[in-house]
Amino acid sequence: MPLHVEGVSHRYGTVAALEAIDLDIADGETVALIGPSGCGKSTLLAILGGLLQPSAGRVTLSGPPPADSLNPFTYVFQDFALLPWRSVEANVALALEHRGLPAAERHERVATALALTGLGDFAAAYPKQLSGGMRQRVGIARALVVRPAVLLLDEPLSALDAQTRALLMEDLLAIWAREKSTRVYVTHNLEEAARLADRVVVLSRRPGRIRDVLRIDIPVADRSRPGHAALLADIHRRLWSLIRDEAATADREMQRA
């Protein structure tokens, strides 16, 4: 489902968070949003999915959402946002309960999503019994169960340690190879962006403006091949050079604030 960001600006009180963002996201595309801390990338993501009303501008979509999607805009959160009093299964089912599906179909959908995310054996576990990586799997399963048209991921791997992050990213890519959807992925991790995005949108420090857009022409599935290592390293370098000074200045500004 193609998305169009048209002149979106946002301010929190007197603080400008985003300024004049124009961006078109094609159907089935994976766009990574990167930028220094506080550049408004999470704000932009919240506006994209209708969780936040922008101060100016608007987000539009062309064409109807796919018929089988129960929740066209679906988030995966950095802090997982699981209900601690619900089991893994019930957390995933939360996304379906108010949709009026027959119980059998609901159970089947939940079971499929749990199997897909490797949670089959943990259906009855409670979030506090799970590691961070497993908790985020629940968050991903909950997002997949509604068949999103646009998946909005807000630093989904940032709360995890490096090894868990690497493992979960591989799993995400494997799942995405099968599930077709448009994805917007907010991260401050350049490797993640270079690994999974078709396009990387680099935002400037606050107030966030689009500084540059980088297209990565290597198919995502091929990026782990050794032959592409040099190319990806080059992309990583270019992203870093775009973001480095901004990040340093943003950090100094944070100190002052």
Added chain:
Amino acid sequence: MPDRRPVPFRGGGFNPTPRRALPWIVFAAVIALWQAASSTGLLPALFLPSPLAVAKALQALWSDGTLVVHVTASLKRIVPGWLIGTAAGLAVGLAMGIFSAARAAGIPIVSALFPIPKIALLPLLILWFGIGEPSKIATIALGVFFPTTIAAYSACDSVPRNLIRMAQSFGLPPLDIVRKVILPGAMPGILAGFRISASVALLLVVAAEMIGAEHGIGAFVLTAGNLMQTDQLLAGVVMLSVLGLLIAWGLGALERRLLRWR
């Protein structure tokens, strides 16, 4: 290396570790010390009767049925009073937690009325409802209402906002957000409020019974004091302690059941 010395240990301590026997030993020692002081005549029986005398008094009160009469009379005030106060407090407190308008309207009133010791309102409530049961029950209900209201709306505040955002992002209707996110999330705070309101109810029932009642533990303790029957008086006080412990135990069981996920 010729000279190997162990690294000096500096950790440990400052960590509560369970000591199973110690609480009972200390408890028994205090009672024994008290009994010894009474037996040797160090403690005059009129000021503080011996634990044995209190136990005997309890035993006598139990066998002639007096204890049951007074405890039942108190419970018949506590239970309805607490239930009414809790129901009203939850309704108002949750409304204040969920709706900004209810909160804006409620906070000044609750803040102004909460600090009033509710027993001061008993004379007024007696004028309204008469000297009988309703005025006592109303006092308890009022006393329970305010802490419950405050506990309920602060418990709503303590529900993480990101969970509510998550529920909105999945398109949950507002009523489902209240039922599936806010209420369960507020449950720990609400149950903590129950502990406070239960002790308030116990306090108020005794006070109300001391002001005007024929039966009830408060009335019994007051009469025993007037007659200088300190063994009876302390037997009543022990009953209050037992009642408080039973209520705390019941609430603990409720918490373990409802908050198993913690």
